[in-house]
Amino acid sequence: MNKHVFPIATSAGRRIPVKMQALCADITTLQVDAIVNAANTSLLGGGGVDGAIHRAAGPELVEACRKFNGCATGEARITSGFRLPAKFVIHTPGPVWHGGRNGEPELLRSCYLSSLRLAAGNGCRRIAFSCISTGVYGYPKAEAARLAVDTVRNWRESELPEEVMFCCFSFEMLTLYREVMAEYT
Ligand code: AR6
Numbered sequence: 001m002n003k004h005v006f007p008i009a010t011s012a013g014r015r016i017p018v019k020m021q022a023l024c025a026d027i028t029t030l031q032v033d034a035i036v037n038a039a040n041t042s043l044l045g046g047g048g049v050d051g052a053i054h055r056a057a058g059p060e061l062v063e064a065c066r067k068f069n070g071c072a073t074g075e076a077r078i079t080s081g082f083r084l085p086a087k088f089v090i091h092t093p094g095p096v097w098h099g100g101r102n103g104e105p106e107l108l109r110s111c112y113l114s115s116l117r118l119a120a121g122n123g124c125r126r127i128a129f130s131c132i133s134t135g136v137y138g139y140p141k142a143e144a145a146r147l148a149v150d151t152v153r154n155w156r157e158s159e160l161p162e163e164v165m166f167c168c169f170s171f172e173m174l175t176l177y178r179e180v181m182a183e184y185t
Pocket residue numbers: 025026027028038039040045046047048049050051052094130131132133134135136137138167168169170173
């Protein structure tokens with residue numbers, strides 16, 4: 001190879017951008033290295049995607065989560081996936097939407113970054129995010145999708161993960177993701 005030809009640097013810390021895709025699925029069925037749960041600060045389970053993940057993973061999951069003594073909004077914790085096809089579950093409590101001037105965007109961004117960090121630190125190549133905060137926590141869906149795509153697209157800290165899936169649970173949400181991602185391609 002010509003010694004003056006180098007791979008194009010797409011960012012400071014990684015040469016290959018994260019491959020992103022949005023899909024419509026039940027996140028508990030995905031065979032990936034880690035799925036990211038939209039948890040609450042107790043980490044002890046709840047409704048929505050959190051309830052589905054705990055049901056599918058089995059009772060060992062809540063026992064593993066209990067050891068953390070909770071988790072602050074915007075932070076993340078990692079456990080085994082137990083009976084799930086995914087190897088790990090990353091649990092992150094998203095912000096409750098209170099109008100957007102109470103740090104909600106920063107906290108939601110922090111959920112994505114904290115989760116990416118844990119995924120990278122645990123050798124995860126393929127991960128799937130749930131649409132954190134867009135259910136009972138009321139974060140506007142379009143803004144949440146934009147922030148999610150933007151944060152993953154700008155992920156620079158590690159070569160991992162290689163691939164990120166945005167796991168939607170409605171075609172409305174899937175369309176929002178696809179619209180945002182189309183702007184970047
Ligand atoms: N697979 C993928 N996505 C799902 C699934 C599923 N099986 N089920 C729901 N969703 P939510 P939040 C989507 O309410 O807003 C829990 O009780 C759903 O359509 O689960 O962050 C926790 O314990 C939505 O787009 O999470 C907390 O108390 C997204 O998952 C609280 O809800 C997130 O909706 C967290 O609220």
